Amino acid sequence: xxxxxxxxxxxxxxxxxxxxxxxxxxxxxxxxxxxxxxxxxxxxxxxxxxxxxxxxxxxxxxxxxxxxxxxxxxxxxxxxxxxxxxxxxxxxxxxxxxxxxxxxxxxxxxxxxxx
Numbered sequence: 001x002x003x004x005x006x007x008x009x010x011x012x013x014x015x016x017x018x019x020x021x022x023x024x025x026x027x028x029x030x031x032x033x034x035x036x037x038x039x040x041x042x043x044x045x046x047x048x049x050x051x052x053x054x055x056x057x058x059x060x061x062x063x064x065x066x067x068x069x070x071x072x073x074x075x076x077x078x079x080x081x082x083x084x085x086x087x088x089x090x091x092x093x094x095x096x097x098x099x100x101x102x103x104x105x106x107x108x109x110x111x112x113x114x115x
Contacts, residue, residue, distance in 0.1 A: 001095070001097070003033070009037065009038065009039050009040065009041070012075055012081075013041060013079070026071070030102065040059070044056070056081075070096045
């Protein structure tokens with residue numbers, strides 16, 4: 001995969017105490033490999049406390065629209081938001097890949113799964 005592509009991190013946030021560290025670590029590892037990475041977990045501190053779940057998801061999908069690749073973090077399957085992000089990514093012909101595959105193992109999938 002080209003290092004100039006923009007990656008968007010997708011994974012569980014709700015109910016995960018250390019989600020910020022999980023997202024930050026993934027972003028750091030991918031950035032160290034030369035990728036440009038969007039970390040939606042960083043946006044939570046930007047929105048005011050009265051923001052709804054849908055407000056956050058609207059921003060997440062707008063950020064994902066700017067990306068080329070959806071990167072699925074471990075345990076994404078149980079996340080309602082990550083599943084909606086996957087649907088959006090597939091519906092807009094984005095590449096979908098697991099974090100594990102980018103870091104050296106696992107399978108890629110999606111419209112351009114021949115990474």
